[in-house]
Amino acid sequence: MGDSSRAVEPTNAKDLLSAMKTGGADLFAETRKTFSMASGTNKKSDVFLPSKDLRAAMASLKSMVEAAKLRAKGKKLAMWDFRSSPHEQFGRSLDDAFGAFLKWARIKDEDDDDADWAVKGVTNVSKAFRRLETYAEWMEDTGTELTEPELIWDDGMAAVHKTWGLSTSVAPNGELVWWIDIGSMDLAAVKETPVLATFRYFVWYAHAVMYNANAMEHGMSFCESVGSNVSFWATMTMVPMKLSAKLDRLTIGTLPVKMKCIMILDPPRWMATMMAIMGAFMSAKMKKRMVLLKKPDCWAGPAKRWGAGCVPKGFAECGGANTLDPVVNPKAGSSSKWW
Numbered sequence: 001m002g003d004s005s006r007a008v009e010p011t012n013a014k015d016l017l018s019a020m021k022t023g024g025a026d027l028f029a030e031t032r033k034t035f036s037m038a039s040g041t042n043k044k045s046d047v048f049l050p051s052k053d054l055r056a057a058m059a060s061l062k063s064m065v066e067a068a069k070l071r072a073k074g075k076k077l078a079m080w081d082f083r084s085s086p087h088e089q090f091g092r093s094l095d096d097a098f099g100a101f102l103k104w105a106r107i108k109d110e111d112d113d114d115a116d117w118a119v120k121g122v123t124n125v126s127k128a129f130r131r132l133e134t135y136a137e138w139m140e141d142t143g144t145e146l147t148e149p150e151l152i153w154d155d156g157m158a159a160v161h162k163t164w165g166l167s168t169s170v171a172p173n174g175e176l177v178w179w180i181d182i183g184s185m186d187l188a189a190v191k192e193t194p195v196l197a198t199f200r201y202f203v204w205y206a207h208a209v210m211y212n213a214n215a216m217e218h219g220m221s222f223c224e225s226v227g228s229n230v231s232f233w234a235t236m237t238m239v240p241m242k243l244s245a246k247l248d249r250l251t252i253g254t255l256p257v258k259m260k261c262i263m264i265l266d267p268p269r270w271m272a273t274m275m276a277i278m279g280a281f282m283s284a285k286m287k288k289r290m291v292l293l294k295k296p297d298c299w300a301g302p303a304k305r306w307g308a309g310c311v312p313k314g315f316a317e318c319g320g321a322n323t324l325d326p327v328v329n330p331k332a333g334s335s336s337k338w339w
Helices: 013-019 027-037 054-071 075-081 094-104 125-140 155-164 187-192 195-210 213-218 232-236 241-253 269-279 284-289 297-306
Strands: 048-050 122-124 167-170 176-181 220-225 259-265 290-293
Touching: 013 232, 013 269, 027 241, 027 269, 048 054, 054 075, 054 094, 054 125, 075 125, 094 125, 094 213, 122 125, 125 241, 155 187, 155 195, 176 213, 195 213, 195 241, 220 297, 232 269, 259 284, 259 297, 269 290, 284 290, 290 297
Parallel strands: 176 220, 220 259, 259 290
Antiparallel strands: 048 122, 167 176
């Protein structure tokens, strides 16, 4: 299946599931697990503290980390050093990183993804710790890929950014929207980009989102325009499937950013089939956040949900005009400290 131009397109669910196991990775299984991690869980035995007292929550979270370090050995101990965390490259402290996880674990009045018994206006410190532990493990597994050299925006990363064309904007309700237009992307140029360069770029971008004040306070939505003519293999071979699964795990199942919506515009038939299969294993709250819009109505979808002024200029056929990107150009947005 190395040559996507000759690979047979999957036409049914069985063929699709088989194709998603190509390259030594079971993309379906990994994606299914990632979506199950998206919102985390609240348990009655967890530690809940008033959201207004983030300093008390910080002290409690740090005590959990110290307790985990006392129990750990080898790699499980080393991960708590956060040697691969790029917080300093973003002008942040480790406390700022911890604070992002605490803010993610707040239970707000508008939240609809928590247990019925959960009290609003509190921070679930235990939930924040579990997410932080997942993050520490994920980052430690990267070895030296993010540290040699350090993860900073430079000319090489700017070139990768130009190839992928990712962008963000802020909706009127405050949430950050992350945009990607697969349909207009130069897929050949994407494939020619070194895998490590792509990996480092996405990790940098994901952390820029993590430290964005709007994402931290109001959550994030993701809008992807695909194109009904884009083939399965053209999409799945943009980057190796293992890398795709790893990046999904970071952005959806590991980072402390509440996912409000995943909107897919003009999905090809195979993607609609894939999402239908995934839906059978998703929680009700996750299915509620998945929105697939087909032509011709799809192009108006982003403006209806996030406002016309939020849609990036030139994004698919949506007629957007926004040119401010608070992630790549922080002056267009704002930053936030943990307190």
